[in-house]
Amino acid sequence: MATPLFPELETPSALVDVERMAANLDRMAAYAASHGLALRPHTKTHKTPELAVEQLRRGAAGVTVATVHEAEVMADVADDILMAYPPVGAWRLERLLALPAHVRLTVGLDSAEALDALAAAAAAAGRTIGVLIEADLGMHRAGVPDPAATVALARRAAEAAGVAYRGIMFYPGHIRQRTGEQGPVLERLAADLRRHLDALAAAGLEPEVVSGGSTPAGYQSHLVAGLTEIRPGTYIFNDRTTAVVDACSWDECAYSVLATVVSTAVPGQAVVDAGAKALAREEIRGADAPGYGALLDRPEVVVKTVSEEHGVLDLSATSWRPRVGDRVRIVPNHVCVSVNLHDRLWAVKGETVVGSWRIAARGWRADAAPVLDAGGR
Amino acid sequence: MATPLFPELETPSALVDVERMAANLDRMAAYAASHGLALRPHTKTHKTPELAVEQLRRGAAGVTVATVHEAEVMADVADDILMAYPPVGAWRLERLLALPAHVRLTVGLDSAEALDALAAAAAAAGRTIGVLIEADLGMHRAGVPDPAATVALARRAAEAAGVAYRGIMFYPGHIRQRTGEQGPVLERLAADLRRHLDALAAAGLEPEVVSGGSTPAGYQSHLVAGLTEIRPGTYIFNDRTTAVVDACSWDECAYSVLATVVSTAVPGQAVVDAGAKALAREEIRGADAPGYGALLDRPEVVVKTVSEEHGVLDLSATSWRPRVGDRVRIVPNHVCVSVNLHDRLWAVKGETVVGSWRIAARGWRADAAPVLDAGGR
Numbered sequence: 001m002a003t004p005l006f007p008e009l010e011t012p013s014a015l016v017d018v019e020r021m022a023a024n025l026d027r028m029a030a031y032a033a034s035h036g037l038a039l040r041p042h043t044k045t046h047k048t049p050e051l052a053v054e055q056l057r058r059g060a061a062g063v064t065v066a067t068v069h070e071a072e073v074m075a076d077v078a079d080d081i082l083m084a085y086p087p088v089g090a091w092r093l094e095r096l097l098a099l100p101a102h103v104r105l106t107v108g109l110d111s112a113e114a115l116d117a118l119a120a121a122a123a124a125a126g127r128t129i130g131v132l133i134e135a136d137l138g139m140h141r142a143g144v145p146d147p148a149a150t151v152a153l154a155r156r157a158a159e160a161a162g163v164a165y166r167g168i169m170f171y172p173g174h175i176r177q178r179t180g181e182q183g184p185v186l187e188r189l190a191a192d193l194r195r196h197l198d199a200l201a202a203a204g205l206e207p208e209v210v211s212g213g214s215t216p217a218g219y220q221s222h223l224v225a226g227l228t229e230i231r232p233g234t235y236i237f238n239d240r241t242t243a244v245v246d247a248c249s250w251d252e253c254a255y256s257v258l259a260t261v262v263s264t265a266v267p268g269q270a271v272v273d274a275g276a277k278a279l280a281r282e283e284i285r286g287a288d289a290p291g292y293g294a295l296l297d298r299p300e301v302v303v304k305t306v307s308e309e310h311g312v313l314d315l316s317a318t319s320w321r322p323r324v325g326d327r328v329r330i331v332p333n334h335v336c337v338s339v340n341l342h343d344r345l346w347a348v349k350g351e352t353v354v355g356s357w358r359i360a361a362r363g364w365r366a367d368a369a370p371v372l373d374a375g376g377r
Numbered sequence: 378m379a380t381p382l383f384p385e386l387e388t389p390s391a392l393v394d395v396e397r398m399a400a401n402l403d404r405m406a407a408y409a410a411s412h413g414l415a416l417r418p419h420t421k422t423h424k425t426p427e428l429a430v431e432q433l434r435r436g437a438a439g440v441t442v443a444t445v446h447e448a449e450v451m452a453d454v455a456d457d458i459l460m461a462y463p464p465v466g467a468w469r470l471e472r473l474l475a476l477p478a479h480v481r482l483t484v485g486l487d488s489a490e491a492l493d494a495l496a497a498a499a500a501a502a503g504r505t506i507g508v509l510i511e512a513d514l515g516m517h518r519a520g521v522p523d524p525a526a527t528v529a530l531a532r533r534a535a536e537a538a539g540v541a542y543r544g545i546m547f548y549p550g551h552i553r554q555r556t557g558e559q560g561p562v563l564e565r566l567a568a569d570l571r572r573h574l575d576a577l578a579a580a581g582l583e584p585e586v587v588s589g590g591s592t593p594a595g596y597q598s599h600l601v602a603g604l605t606e607i608r609p610g611t612y613i614f615n616d617r618t619t620a621v622v623d624a625c626s627w628d629e630c631a632y633s634v635l636a637t638v639v640s641t642a643v644p645g646q647a648v649v650d651a652g653a654k655a656l657a658r659e660e661i662r663g664a665d666a667p668g669y670g671a672l673l674d675r676p677e678v679v680v681k682t683v684s685e686e687h688g689v690l691d692l693s694a695t696s697w698r699p700r701v702g703d704r705v706r707i708v709p710n711h712v713c714v715s716v717n718l719h720d721r722l723w724a725v726k727g728e729t730v731v732g733s734w735r736i737a738a739r740g741w742r743a744d745a746a747p748v749l750d751a752g753g754r
Binding site (some may be wrong): 004007010011044066067085088091110111113114141173260261262264266276282283305307308309312325336337341343348364365 | 381384387421443444462463465466467468469487488491493511513517518519520522526550604637638639641642643644648650653654660675682684685687700701703714717718719720733740741742
């Protein structure tokens with residue numbers, strides 16, 4: 001058998017092509033700079049402080065996080081953190097308010113309950129936390145529904161002790177392409193945003209920050225008047241979904257999962273040791289593409305099914321016939337949830353491993369709590 | 378606001394109802410004993426050595442694992458381990474052969490390549506590893522396709538140094554119900570198994586072990602003549618899929634994810650802080666049930682969509698209207714992949730936390746390797 005790919009690594013392992021990653025980082029940084037937009041990358045994608053450093057040294061204005069644990073880990077390398085997630089629950093507030101003093105913290109929220117509890121806790125702790133009002137601009141996941149509600153919550157924030165009203169945020173998760181086809185959706189979003197901004201201005205609550213942007217919508221951000229900041233996450237690595245919806249090219253995919261062929265017994269397919277626990281079993285949304293991933297160097301070979309530790313490669317579109325022991329690199333459908341299944345990212349250049357990073361913000365806490373014996377009786 | 382559920386816990390947290398778990402463990406142990414079947418629970422579901430102990434002290438003959446890391450962790454509590462996964466790759470063999478001497482190890486495989494490499498490495502290490510030939514009895518994922526191939530591989534195992542031929546295994550992943558409807562599929566499987574067993578007997582290779590069984594098929598195992606052992610995993614906790622396909626009742630679901638309502642801004646729904654990174658975004662297969670989970674105490678309330686840290690509860694089938702800050706318990710579609718997203722299981726009795734266990738076999742390695750700075754340039 002020939003020497004396998006990356007023989008020094010076990011499988012499955014999460015690989016990052018550092019040259020592609022650097023190009024992805026440079027491209028988005030240049031785009032944001034050229035349009036005068038602040039770039040605040042969402043670190044949920046990589047959960048790795050060393051990679052946040054790469055974003056910050058390319059001019060990122062700060063970082064975005066979704067969890068308190070991400071905030072705690074990123075506080076080691078970032079001074080300006082946006083938690084784009086409602087700070088609901090006493091424990092969340094306690095941990096947020098225990099972040100180091102050098103951190104300028106802002107949170108997004110969409111309810112008076114979340115705001116009031118935050119303001120009270122922050123005032124009691126003698127800190128001031130920035131607040132962005134989350135508005136729903138068409139995704140219908142979270143966010144206040146109309147300009148009147150935005151104004152009401154912004155005014156409540158502006159008047160409360162312990163918090164500083166800074167502006168508004170939204171997440172355009174329903175916009176899934178870089179170019180074309182999304183024109184009408186984008187125009188509707190821009191018009192909706194304008195109504196919120198006008199209402200805030202009329203109320204004397206002009207936002208300092210108007211934060212939006214995802215990876216698919218990222219490169220259309222300059223078309224949305226009033227936007228000051230974008231928060232793409234996936235762009236650092238990209239993934240099969242991003243490529244399939246035409247928001248990146250296949251050659252811009254910097255992340256793959258190294259896997260070993262463990263069975264070729266069933267004709268027409270090959271089984272690899274990367275399944276739902278390495279790739280995740282997430283179907284592609286927004287485009288018609290079957291399966292859970294595709295081979296980096298043979299994108300016509302799709303992972304047609306996954307069980308926990310098995311991924312089944314469909315060989316119907318290729319004459320390639322792998323052997324047991326061969327290794328492949330798989331680009332998963334959704335990189336953020338695949339990274340979250342691993343503990344370490346292996347940095348590679350070509351076919352050489354050049355280092356690794358611990359995915360330090362995986363999970364929701366450092367988890368140093370002692371283990372109690374709960375029995376099972 | 379009233380005191381939330383389990384106020385001492387953060388969210389999302391993985392909860393195990395220890396009384397339901399004990400009943401689930403007792404039920405399967407009694408079934409296996411009453412039919413003279415060895416029970417070898419698959420520990421991929423819980424990945425927790427303390428819970429393997431609960432299975433072993435109820436009479437389990439040993440444990441099943443899918444990964445080398447699971448084998449290493451379970452070796453602390455089990456003397457007899459089946460890795461129901463092909464031991465392909467030099468690093469896998471090295472780690473398997475480094476398991477403590479008290480472990481009687483058996484592996485499943487379906488190729489001459491896997492067998493020959495195992496035999497050579499084991500002989501060189503002076504160990505003898507048991508082998509089960511994996512046969513495909515209808516799931517079409519892995520496994521040799523016909524009795525002639527089973528006999529050929531069994532003979533090769535019987536004749537090789539370093540390994541001991543012990544029998545055959547299969548995984549009936551296509552059988553998804555406890556009772557009814559699966560009759561013809563089960564009959565076909567039993568007939569296929571009979572052909573493999575007859576061929577092995579005719580070749581003088583009568584198996585000592587005939588290992589099958591999953592949770593949905595578990596309680597039908599006595600209908601499959603020749604079976605000596607079953608390997609259910611999910612039964613310890615059960616999940617929404619198991620309930621929906623009628624392989625357990627809703628009250629037998631012992632695992633749930635504790636979550637907090639963080640937004641109610643969009644009408645008709647509520648957003649909780651358990652999404653794809655706490656529940657997993659796996660659709661239900663084998664039954665028509667939308668969504669990614671349901672509330673333990675209100676199963677009519679379904680998690681209709683998930684993003685990474687957001688789960689969206691569909692309130693269309695209930696008059697219940699949660700408030701921001703309320704807590705809920707969600708039974709995910711597939712418990713094994715949900716557990717794998719957490720680092721700790723919290724043991725609860727009723728609404729009291731009685732302890733916790735670390736999910737020690739999560740991931741693929743203990744990962745003590747030093748972190749290199751790979752840069753990103």
